[in-house]
Amino acid sequence: MIKAGIIGATGYAGQELMRLLMQHPECEVEVISSRTYKNTNYDQVYGNFMGIASDKLVDEEIDEISKKVDVLFIALPHGIASNKISSKILENTKIIDLGADYRLNDLSVYEKWYGVSHGSPELIEEAVYGLCELKRQDVKKSNLIANPGCYTTCSILSLMPLVKNNLIDKGSIIVDAKSGVTGAGRALNLGTHYTECNESIKAYKIASHRHTPEIEQELSGVTDSSISISFTPHLIPMNRGILITAYASLNKKYTYEDIKEVYEECYKDEQFIRLLPEGVFPETKWVKGSNYCDINFQIDERTNRIIVLGAIDNLIKGAAGQAVQNMNIIFGLKESTGLEVIPAFPI
């Protein structure tokens, strides 16, 4: 059995990790940590674990925890992990970081978009960007996984086939993204109070959201030129889910079938990518609670633009599910182990 630890087990991403790992046939959760809920039983923090997980949360240093586990999931706010992880810790255990500290290859880009200095820049090169469908060969060999962000996972998976196969004008990509409120985490925050976000939709961080360089980095990585995008996230009054609607100019006339063939070729072996039938478009409710990313597109013949839609559950394929998928790859398990869940509808 793989022994796992979760740092930040009381957050929304940590809770989903706990739920997935406890049901994983090849894994046992050895350590769960929290500062605020130190010495509290897990089912007192999350009632859905009542009678299932009464393990005590501990507040131990990462280096101590790293000696007890084969894999350590870090689900902390940005900027903390990079001050705690060291080469020595990576000798003890594999790290899967759900935060953003190791996602950007270029330190100056990280510091510019996150506005903080990086705690362990020497480890950035070692880290592998853990978008499993693109990087599984590198993930296999890595001790430090930078698990991608939720908007980025959905955007990159939805757009990658077009960029990789040179079907669009690369300067023309616009991503309009919408997220449920769990995307903002469990910590108290005025913007996510019920009355502040219910019955309302708002865009935020327009032309300045930190997922922009992450999407650009990974899309640039599948082609020979650098990609710049316009990215606008919106907060939607629902608990979970991300829907992206992306627009790009096609570089010549293509039929629906031409493009469908390209997507099918890219994702033919991907269990968690569902290319929907013509005319059926992704909806967050059809992926809820699962590790699926649903994708489809439509060509607007009048403008020769393609409109691509993608949907994921931000807490699963956008966070904990992808982290477990990465763990499965690292430990040589079937990639879908513990993740073969049918989306839950209605919830």
Ligand SMILES: NC(=O)C1=CN([C@@H]2O[C@H](COP(=O)(O)OP(=O)(O)OC[C@H]3O[C@@H](n4cnc5c(N)ncnc54)[C@H](OP(=O)(O)O)[C@@H]3O)[C@@H](O)[C@H]2O)C=CC1
């Ligand atoms: N929510 C989502 O949809 C997604 C989240 N992520 C990423 O996962 C990480 C966790 O996110 P999420 O679960 O939503 O966040 P939450 O705010 O829900 O949880 C954060 C966790 O970190 C702990 N924590 C907070 N501040 C500190 C600190 N200063 N030192 C140590 N521990 C701290 C909290 O626990 P306690 O106070 O009990 O110690 C809590 O367990 C973030 O990096 C986020 O960006 C990635 C993809 C999607």
Ligand SMILES: CC(=O)N[C@@H](CCC(=O)OP(=O)(O)O)C(=O)O
């Ligand atoms: C609704 C909401 O607030 N979403 C978060 C993104 C959460 C996420 O997946 O991203 P990280 O892992 O990079 O934090 C935001 O916009 O910052």
